[in-house]
Amino acid sequence: MDAVHLQRLLARAIALSISAVAACDGSSNSTSPSSGVWTLPSDYQPVTCDTATALFSLEPIRKVTGADYIELRHWMLATEARDASLEPGRTIASSRTKCAGATDRDACLRAIDTATSDHGFVQFYLDVACPCYSYVVVNQGDSVRVIATLDELRGFLGAIDAPEKAQLVVWANGYDLACNASNASGVKQSDDGYEIIATRMTQDCPIQTTRYYLRVGRDASVSELRREIASDHGGCIGRRPLGLVAARQRKRSVGVLGEHFAHSARLEAASVDAFLILRDELTFHGAPKKLLAAAARAARDEIGHARMTARLARRFGGRPIPTVVARKPVRDLEEIAVENAIEGCVRETFGALVGMWQAKTAKDPLVAKTMKALASDEVRHAALSWDVAQWLRENLSVEACSRVESAKRAAVVALLDALRTSPSKELIEQAGLPPVHVALKLAQSLEHQLWRSRRRSCRPGTSDSRSP
Ligand SMILES: [Fe+2]
Ligand SMILES: [Fe+2]
Numbered sequence: 001m002d003a004v005h006l007q008r009l010l011a012r013a014i015a016l017s018i019s020a021v022a023a024c025d026g027s028s029n030s031t032s033p034s035s036g037v038w039t040l041p042s043d044y045q046p047v048t049c050d051t052a053t054a055l056f057s058l059e060p061i062r063k064v065t066g067a068d069y070i071e072l073r074h075w076m077l078a079t080e081a082r083d084a085s086l087e088p089g090r091t092i093a094s095s096r097t098k099c100a101g102a103t104d105r106d107a108c109l110r111a112i113d114t115a116t117s118d119h120g121f122v123q124f125y126l127d128v129a130c131p132c133y134s135y136v137v138v139n140q141g142d143s144v145r146v147i148a149t150l151d152e153l154r155g156f157l158g159a160i161d162a163p164e165k166a167q168l169v170v171w172a173n174g175y176d177l178a179c180n181a182s183n184a185s186g187v188k189q190s191d192d193g194y195e196i197i198a199t200r201m202t203q204d205c206p207i208q209t210t211r212y213y214l215r216v217g218r219d220a221s222v223s224e225l226r227r228e229i230a231s232d233h234g235g236c237i238g239r240r241p242l243g244l245v246a247a248r249q250r251k252r253s254v255g256v257l258g259e260h261f262a263h264s265a266r267l268e269a270a271s272v273d274a275f276l277i278l279r280d281e282l283t284f285h286g287a288p289k290k291l292l293a294a295a296a297r298a299a300r301d302e303i304g305h306a307r308m309t310a311r312l313a314r315r316f317g318g319r320p321i322p323t324v325v326a327r328k329p330v331r332d333l334e335e336i337a338v339e340n341a342i343e344g345c346v347r348e349t350f351g352a353l354v355g356m357w358q359a360k361t362a363k364d365p366l367v368a369k370t371m372k373a374l375a376s377d378e379v380r381h382a383a384l385s386w387d388v389a390q391w392l393r394e395n396l397s398v399e400a401c402s403r404v405e406s407a408k409r410a411a412v413v414a415l416l417d418a419l420r421t422s423p424s425k426e427l428i429e430q431a432g433l434p435p436v437h438v439a440l441k442l443a444q445s446l447e448h449q450l451w452r453s454r455r456r457s458c459r460p461g462t463s464d465s466r467s468p
Contacts, residue, residue: 038211038230044186044197047167049179050093056177056185058095060164065157068101069112069139070094075120089116089135090452102142111144112137120148121172134172154220163187166194166216173222175200175212193217199230239274239302239343239381240267256424257364258318260431261309268305269323274343275299275381277327278388284330287391294384301377308370315366334400337392341408344385346415349450352378353442354434362432371432386450412451416443 040046048057055072062070073089102108120133135148138156147156153172157165166187171177175198177185187196194216202210211230215223279295310320331339355375362368393401419440423433434442 040184040186040197044188044195045163047177047179047185047187049177055093056167056171056179058093061168062095064162064164065138067138067140069096069098071112071137072134073115073137074134089120092134092448099139101140104142108139108142108144112139115144115146117146117148121150121153121174123174136168136172150220157220159218160193160216160220161218163189163194166196169216169220169222170196170198170214175214178209190215195225239271239348255317256426257430258313258316260318260427260433261313261316262318262320265306265310265313265320266323268302268309269320270325271302271381272299272306273323273325275302278336278340281330281336282388285333285336285395287388291384291388291391294380294387298377298381298384301381305374305377308374312367312370333392333396334404337389337396337400337404338407340385340388340392341404342411344382345389345408346411346451348378348385349382350415350443350446352382353446354439357434357438357442358432360432361434362430364430367431408451412443412447416440416447419443 048060049055050057050059058070058072062068071094072092074092075089098112099105099108115137117135120135122133133148135146136153136156138145138147145156147153150169150172153169157168160166160169167177167185177196178199179185185196185198187194189195192215196214196216198212198214199209200212209230210227212227213225215225217223275295275298279292279299282291282295306320306323313320352375355371355378359368359372359375362371389404392404396404420436422428422436423431427433428435433439
């Protein structure tokens with residue numbers, strides 16, 4: 001169940017990234033009736049957005065409420081510590097300086113850092129509440145308060161007499177305030193409050209976003225006026241195993257596309273071994289059966305991926321490169337966790353995102369079709385990695401967990417650095433690979449929504465279990 005929810009959350013993050021980048025880049029070739037064509041009605045004002053977080057800006061809300069500092073925090077119960085009451089959620093946005101007007105700044109800072117809640121604003125996915133919630137932390141003078149219910153929000157905002165207040169109410173009711181041009185959210189004043197255009201992801205395969213026209217009353221009530229399909233992103237995409245033998249350099253006798261897909265087929269085939277090794281090592285360490293079954297299924301998926309990408313390689317004159325994996329002894333939990341963090345939580349998660357981008361932008365129809373098929377599996381594989389990471393975290397010592405987190409951070413930095421080299425024009429056009437600026441935006445989106453670790457995410461566990 002957790003894996004299903006996490007898969008949906010990943011898909012939602014991917015959808016928002018694709019939507020935002022497509023709008024900035026102007027490169028969307030979606031055939032959706034509204035994507036890339038729809039514009040915000042002229043009587044609506046666009047929602048002010050923060051480009052760093054790709055969220056609606058908190059500063060206008062801070063100003064209108066007179067707060068010194070305001071912050072949004074988010075819990076994703078499927079991926080984060082189970083005892084939500086003990087630790088603060090992850091900060092997803094903030095405005096201005098903590099404790100700017102406090103007389104006892106140290107006490108104020110401690111209060112903000114430890115502000116938490118075991119409940120919050122429910123978020124939705126596919127019109128179903130997902131196991132995640134958000135809450136607001138507000139600081140004014142020495143006061144620090146948590147706002148985690150709609151009643152508390154009404155008390156904080158008072159009458160909804162400013163568009164920024166209406167926006168926060170809509171967000172707290174589980175809608176997204178989209179920041180990109182093709183799906184922009186907007187607000188206008190009406191007779192008894194405000195009308196807001198917001199979005200929500202309502203289908204994940206293919207990914208579909210619905211646009212909602214909402215009325216927000218002065219009493220913070222929210223009613224839906226109408227809805228319409230906003231965009232359809234299409235597709236829903238390796239994991240390198242320990243022991244993967246480096247591929248021999250091949251003569252560049254084939255075109256860049258043939259070479260690209262030949263390497264892709266090799267890595268897809270290597271992913272088969274990666275998931276079989278993961279399954280075997282998790283079995284040795286007593287992991288839950290659902291993780292073992294998911295790893296076995298992922299290995300079967302990767303067999304199909306290897307065949308499909310090998311077909312693409314041959315189509316473009318390439319020859320699939322043989323995969324050689326030298327089996328190694330079973331590793332301890334920390335080694336498995338480090339590999340899972342790098343290969344699964346960072347690389348394969350980003351690979352899923354790139355695959356979806358390719359499915360959307362590749363001019364070659366067979367590439368687009370293949371990537372669409374692969375991407376849906378890769379999102380599930382990425383979700384598995386995060387589930388495996390959660391189980392491993394619960395079974396690692398605090399020190400080992402911290403080392404895994406450091407490895408993950410280093411992998412993110414290495415990835416961001418690697419993305420500064422652009423694919424060839426042919427790969428960008430025919431295979432849909434993202435150019436540098438797009439790839440960086442996609443990765444930064446994952447950084448904001450997934451990779452950025454919460455502080456103290458490592459907690460005492462049962463320490464490393466069986467030694468291999
Ligand atoms: Fe794959
Ligand atoms: Fe995969």
